[in-house]
Amino acid sequence: YEDEDNRKKRLLLPRVSYLTLVTDKVKKHFLKVMKQEDMEEMWFEYEGTPLKWHYPIGVLFDLHASNTVLPWSITVHFKNFPDRDLLRCPSHSVIEAHFMSSIKEADALKHKSQVVNDMQKKDHKQLWMGLQNDKFDQFWAMNRKLMEYPTEEGGFRYIPFRIYQTMSDRPFIQKLFRPVSPEGNTHTLGSLLKEMYPAAIPNEVCPDDFQKRYQVVIHGIEPLLETPLQWLSEHLSHPDNFLHICIVPTPTD
Amino acid sequence: MSSCVLDKETFRHCCQLLLQLSEQLGDCWCWVPVQDSQDGYLRKTALRLVTIDSRPFGDQAESSSELGPHNSCLSGPDVQQNDQDQSALIGSANGDIIRGDIEDQDNKDNRDGDDGEDRICRMCEGSSQVLQYEYHILFSCSYRAPVLYFRVCTLEGRSLSLEEVWGSIHPNFRLCLQTSPFTMVTQQEHPLLGQAFFMLHPCRTEDFMRPLLQAAQDQNSPTGSCLITWAKLCLTRESCTYFQLCPREKSDMV
Numbered sequence: 001y002e003d004e005d006n007r008k009k010r011l012l013l014p015r016v017s018y019l020t021l022v023t024d025k026v027k028k029h030f031l032k033v034m035k036q037e038d039m040e041e042m043w044f045e046y047e048g049t050p051l052k053w054h055y056p057i058g059v060l061f062d063l064h065a066s067n068t069v070l071p072w073s074i075t076v077h078f079k080n081f082p083d084r085d086l087l088r089c090p091s092h093s094v095i096e097a098h099f100m101s102s103i104k105e106a107d108a109l110k111h112k113s114q115v116v117n118d119m120q121k122k123d124h125k126q127l128w129m130g131l132q133n134d135k136f137d138q139f140w141a142m143n144r145k146l147m148e149y150p151t152e153e154g155g156f157r158y159i160p161f162r163i164y165q166t167m168s169d170r171p172f173i174q175k176l177f178r179p180v181s182p183e184g185n186t187h188t189l190g191s192l193l194k195e196m197y198p199a200a201i202p203n204e205v206c207p208d209d210f211q212k213r214y215q216v217v218i219h220g221i222e223p224l225l226e227t228p229l230q231w232l233s234e235h236l237s238h239p240d241n242f243l244h245i246c247i248v249p250t251p252t253d
Numbered sequence: 254m255s256s257c258v259l260d261k262e263t264f265r266h267c268c269q270l271l272l273q274l275s276e277q278l279g280d281c282w283c284w285v286p287v288q289d290s291q292d293g294y295l296r297k298t299a300l301r302l303v304t305i306d307s308r309p310f311g312d313q314a315e316s317s318s319e320l321g322p323h324n325s326c327l328s329g330p331d332v333q334q335n336d337q338d339q340s341a342l343i344g345s346a347n348g349d350i351i352r353g354d355i356e357d358q359d360n361k362d363n364r365d366g367d368d369g370e371d372r373i374c375r376m377c378e379g380s381s382q383v384l385q386y387e388y389h390i391l392f393s394c395s396y397r398a399p400v401l402y403f404r405v406c407t408l409e410g411r412s413l414s415l416e417e418v419w420g421s422i423h424p425n426f427r428l429c430l431q432t433s434p435f436t437m438v439t440q441q442e443h444p445l446l447g448q449a450f451f452m453l454h455p456c457r458t459e460d461f462m463r464p465l466l467q468a469a470q471d472q473n474s475p476t477g478s479c480l481i482t483w484a485k486l487c488l489t490r491e492s493c494t495y496f497q498l499c500p501r502e503k504s505d506m507v
Contacts, residue, residue: 054442083412087440087449097439105395160395170287171447176394 006033010071014134015058015219016239018099019044019051020089021132026076039078043086046074050082053089054098056238062217062246063164096128099240103127106160106241107146109176110233115146131239139239146241147234155179155230159187161243163196173197179230189216189232189245190225200247201225217246261292264392264399268295271390285389287445294445295390304381383408391444402443402450415440415451 009029013022020042027042044051046064051074055063065072081088089095103124107116116124123142130139149156156179163173173196179187193200193216200214215222218236229243237243268284272295275282286293389402405413415438441452 052442084410084448087442088414101439108395168288169447170445171442172444174394174444 009076013057015061016056017131017134018055018095019053019057019060021092021095022057030076030078034078041078041081041088041090043077043081044074045077046072050085052086054087054095056240056244058219059164059238059244059246062220063166063248066215066217066220066246066248067251092132096132099128099131100124102240102242103146106237109158109160110146110149110156110241112157115148119145127239143239143241154184156233159192159229159233159243160237160241161192161229161233161245163193163245163247165197165247167247167249177229179228179233187229188225189223189227189229192229193225197247212250214247215250217248218243260397261392261394265291265293268293268390271295292392292445294392295388297388299386300383301386302381303384384413389443389450401453402441403452404448404450412449418451 006029009026011023011025013019023042023044027039031039044053046060049064051060051064061072087094087098104113104116107113119142126138126142129135130137130142158176159179161174161177164171175196177187177192177195181187190201200216202212216225218232223232223236233243272282272284275297280297281299282295282297284293285296385406385408387404387406391400391402392398393400405418407413438451438453440449442448443450
């Protein structure tokens with residue numbers, strides 16, 4: 001149904017997809033109230049922050065608006081594209097290129113690129129089409145290969161992850177981290193954070209502080225810090241095969 | 254092949270060597286540390302007077318290009334590996350390959366008395382302007398290789414599109430880049446700054462470093478000297494020397 005207010009458009013967006021992939025309707029909607037010649041590349045902003053379309057939608061929400069009430073009010077722009085901050089997205093093939101680039105990088109970390117390089121071009125295409133057309137089975141028919149590992153190894157070579165937080169200039173933290181320690185201990189979400197972002201773990205920094213300062217959010221939920229990292233990588237990665245972890249300040253009521 | 258794979262410490266060490274070379278060559282690379290860590294990257298900025306070929310993407314190519322103006326990715330068709338391709342690729346990794354900066358040694362014989370700028374302007378359609386180039390060399394821990402990021406802006410701060418950057422590359426190099434199977438340039442988020450840059454794909458780095466490494470190994474040189482060679486490639490302003498650089502010419506190595 002149509003909103004009476006033509007300056008707004010409501011959509012239900014998948015967490016695992018990308019803004020520019022699922023907002024063609026938005027462009028069409030605003031074409032009703034704007035002239036095509038006035039419209040340059042569309043971009044999105046929330047509370048003054050340009051939203052990076054190449055981040056999964058769920059990551060953007062968790063990072064910028066996790067403790068707000070839905071619907072998430074995003075402002076759409078058709079002018080003054082912030083070309084220093086945002087990547088251009090002139091077509092869906094650019095999104096596909098980014099998506100495949102993430103998958104390849106993830107496999108470089110997990111399998112030294114062996115699995116993704118063994119796939120044919122049509123297999124790569126299947127991963128993308130599965131995401132684009134929201135076809136779970138089609139996607140996983142290929143993706144399951146990227147989630148396998150030699151039994152004797154106990155897990156992937158390195159875990160593909162990115163830790164996001166809005167509190168620093170650095171856009172994300174991404175480093176090499178193994179799922180199993182040299183001694184054979186299973187690494188958990190907690191052990192990853194201890195290494196990469198110790199401030200996020202309450203007991204390390206302030207043992208007497210009963211109130212958690214930060215929430216560690218994946219797909220909108222806070223997994224237990226004891227969760228094995230290998231399991232998280234296999235089951236809570238995004239379609240791009242990365243574990244996207246958001247660290248947000250705990251809201252003070 | 255495996256000796257082309259770096260670790261962070263070796264990269265850092267080689268960057269220090271690069272900086273020494275930079276100083277010797279009178280170039281202006283510097284090391285930018287990252288807050289709260291030992292990480293960092295090499296950076297160079299330069300202002301250049303450049304003529305941008307403003308013709309549409311497809312017309313700029315002398316050979317056929319499979320890309321239209323709306324693709325943000327440049328890559329050439331697959332061709333057989335040969336020395337010419339690799340030296341062209343090596344050239345492409347260096348940001349000095351733009352019209353305003355080229356010594357044009359190979360055109361000296363053809364000079365018809367006009368000065369360099371006139372000759373350049375005749376080569377294409379487009380306007381001359383001063384542009385700011387910024388190059389960063391970072392270490393990718395995913396691919397264990399150095400990665401080149403770059404961006405180009407007008408003095409007013411407008412970022413150039415990929416097509417415009419492409420149009421600022423000397424036609425000779427552009428032709429070689431297009432026929433090289435290795436040149437993959439896409440727009441990416443800078444992993445430390447979070448801003449929009451162009452990136453030369455690291456998965457190809459090993460491919461084009463292979464002949465260099467081979468030559469370095471032939472001289473019983475360790476990985477370090479392979480990287481010194483990389484450094485020399487990045488640092489020298491003699492783009493035409495790059496272009497002619499052949500892996501078999503050991504005198505040019507290390």
